[in-house]
Amino acid sequence: MKILVTGGLGFIGSHTVVELLQKDYEVVIIDNLSNSSISVLEGITSITQKSPQFHKIDLKDKLRLSEFFEEHHDLDGIIHFAASKAVGESVEKPLLYYENNINTLVLVLQEMRRKELSNFIFSSSCTVYGQADELPITEEAPVKKAESPYGNTKQIGEEIIQEYAKTNPQFNAISLRYFNPIGAHKSTEIGELPIGVPQNLIPFITQTAAGKRKELSVFGNDYPTPDGTAVRDYIHVVDLAKAHIVALERLINAKNKKNYEVFNLGTGKGNSVLEVIQAFEKVSQQKLPYKIVDRREGDITAAYADTTKANTDLGWKAELGIEDSLKSAWEWQLKQE
Amino acid sequence: MKILVTGGLGFIGSHTVVELLQKDYEVVIIDNLSNSSISVLEGITSITQKSPQFHKIDLKDKLRLSEFFEEHHDLDGIIHFAASKAVGESVEKPLLYYENNINTLVLVLQEMRRKELSNFIFSSSCTVYGQADELPITEEAPVKKAESPYGNTKQIGEEIIQEYAKTNPQFNAISLRYFNPIGAHKSTEIGELPIGVPQNLIPFITQTAAGKRKELSVFGNDYPTPDGTAVRDYIHVVDLAKAHIVALERLINAKNKKNYEVFNLGTGKGNSVLEVIQAFEKVSQQKLPYKIVDRREGDITAAYADTTKANTDLGWKAELGIEDSLKSAWEWQLKQE
Numbered sequence: 017m018k019i020l021v022t023g024g025l026g027f028i029g030s031h032t033v034v035e036l037l038q039k040d041y042e043v044v045i046i047d048n049l050s051n052s053s054i055s056v057l058e059g060i061t062s063i064t065q066k067s068p069q070f071h072k073i074d075l076k077d078k079l080r081l082s083e084f085f086e087e088h089h090d091l092d093g094i095i096h097f098a099a100s101k102a103v104g105e106s107v108e109k110p111l112l113y114y115e116n117n118i119n120t121l122v123l124v125l126q127e128m129r130r131k132e133l134s135n136f137i138f139s140s141s142c143t144v145y146g147q148a149d150e151l152p153i154t155e156e157a158p159v160k161k162a163e164s165p166y167g168n169t170k171q172i173g174e175e176i177i178q179e180y181a182k183t184n185p186q187f188n189a190i191s192l193r194y195f196n197p198i199g200a201h202k203s204t205e206i207g208e209l210p211i212g213v214p215q216n217l218i219p220f221i222t223q224t225a226a227g228k229r230k231e232l233s234v235f236g237n238d239y240p241t242p243d244g245t246a247v248r249d250y251i252h253v254v255d256l257a258k259a260h261i262v263a264l265e266r267l268i269n270a271k272n273k274k275n276y277e278v279f280n281l282g283t284g285k286g287n288s289v290l291e292v293i294q295a296f297e298k299v300s301q302q303k304l305p306y307k308i309v310d311r312r313e314g315d316i317t318a319a320y321a322d323t324t325k326a327n328t329d330l331g332w333k334a335e336l337g338i339e340d341s342l343k344s345a346w347e348w349q350l351k352q353e
Numbered sequence: 354m355k356i357l358v359t360g361g362l363g364f365i366g367s368h369t370v371v372e373l374l375q376k377d378y379e380v381v382i383i384d385n386l387s388n389s390s391i392s393v394l395e396g397i398t399s400i401t402q403k404s405p406q407f408h409k410i411d412l413k414d415k416l417r418l419s420e421f422f423e424e425h426h427d428l429d430g431i432i433h434f435a436a437s438k439a440v441g442e443s444v445e446k447p448l449l450y451y452e453n454n455i456n457t458l459v460l461v462l463q464e465m466r467r468k469e470l471s472n473f474i475f476s477s478s479c480t481v482y483g484q485a486d487e488l489p490i491t492e493e494a495p496v497k498k499a500e501s502p503y504g505n506t507k508q509i510g511e512e513i514i515q516e517y518a519k520t521n522p523q524f525n526a527i528s529l530r531y532f533n534p535i536g537a538h539k540s541t542e543i544g545e546l547p548i549g550v551p552q553n554l555i556p557f558i559t560q561t562a563a564g565k566r567k568e569l570s571v572f573g574n575d576y577p578t579p580d581g582t583a584v585r586d587y588i589h590v591v592d593l594a595k596a597h598i599v600a601l602e603r604l605i606n607a608k609n610k611k612n613y614e615v616f617n618l619g620t621g622k623g624n625s626v627l628e629v630i631q632a633f634e635k636v637s638q639q640k641l642p643y644k645i646v647d648r649r650e651g652d653i654t655a656a657y658a659d660t661t662k663a664n665t666d667l668g669w670k671a672e673l674g675i676e677d678s679l680k681s682a683w684e685w686q687l688k689q690e
Contacts, residue, residue, distance in 0.1 A: 107516075
């Protein structure tokens, strides 16, 4: 079984490549290295003792992409991670986000159509729910108008895939709505590699604990949550990676009755920022300096997944908890010196 | 003043090019001829006695587009008509619509950003309103979830432009929401040139009257309208074309207070299908064979524009009525033998 992983050297992509290789899939990686490092390839090889094929291709390069599919017309599945992912940056550079996240998706799907390829997994996000009216969030919760171009690209991406699937029954796709992926591989060979100032909580925490950042900013303590800080569902990236394998198997074995499905991927448990800080201090034995600052525009109060559908239909469940995740993130950080 | 008109050989594009040339604008046309004919260029020249520059470029060809903007970095405005426009086809070929309507929009805007160009007019549609709750429809009416990929591309297009304008105050854009453009230039040198079976009412009527189609199908006579047939706001394409000129002048002279605006372009009057048939029979002195068939999926009951905003802020008003429009469409049809 030959699987293409776009963005395969990114955070979630690289962990998924490892799981694929460990399950003996043949893996072909495309990555443009715009937000990832070629060194990740060594990490993958070091863990798996296998060398996936790697192509440095920018998916916006339509000609190069066509050439690739001309050569690799025999793919059994495509896991499409490649995308830009910083909410704040997307507000400043919306065109970049539409080009990187929508144009490339359309180009990849066009190539799949031409080569009659059918199994496609899309990286979506819980951001499509906005602030959901009910918690935990099921897949039936309404998709709300996106707060940022980034969020909009995920909604639009899902729409494009769904509309394409509707009139092309031979096409088979799953959108996975990630909650908040954190952590690193237990080998500490791969993990999250934010470029510049981290936009997400966990890399900011680990960099602060490592002395690279002066202190952590907690954005708002006046949310209507038990301790006033925002609540999220933090899921270990290896659990997330494993979900891609079961989703892929579901597509390949055509176990799905519909040719387009959506699944939430989270732990089902919400943790506040202060709870995360406490858990981090516990597993790292580090004191974490932090200050409360104003809420960040566009941030929601609370989100955590109802994982019933993934548990039941995919037969997948997150196995690792917040402490496992934070411990692995910290060990990864310590190795980055 | 040098203006780029993409899709400038299409139905609305060609009429707008004529108005631009008659107002002494320098016009550069890009068209890929996928749904238009090079003969339209002769029609334009015949009317205006001027020859606009023409480039056969497919906007999906990023390299070619970059080369074009490298050469034409001094554009004073861009009117972006180029897009696919058949609702039914978009359901069958959604990827084609996203690639033709969204990818190309993003690529054009990216080039404008690189060259620091600022005046942009986007062809949007009343389809963004779906079936509006209140008639006539103002620009404040909510945008409803699109019924088709075509409609979705218009909504998404507006979002992309709006988001880009938000953080780029030097960028200046107007989306024009067309109601139902019909008719042809009074010279009968240019008009609507549907390829294959027309999807819209007027070309189907004129082709039927000309004996090219056996009879007209009226889709549904059980709508909650006075005579049971669907109601639309039919606007003469020359009126529509003139609106583009005033919108362009508004942008160039920076008369707009916001750097992104939306305007409805319609007559403000709704006509039912049966009313259109009667009006056509009157102006053409032809009996039109028609039959009532089932409603067409996705068709709404009634839509017509509140044109107050365009009247007031653009200082534009449709001058031609339904009979003028149908007469011009019929004269155009007669010339197609």
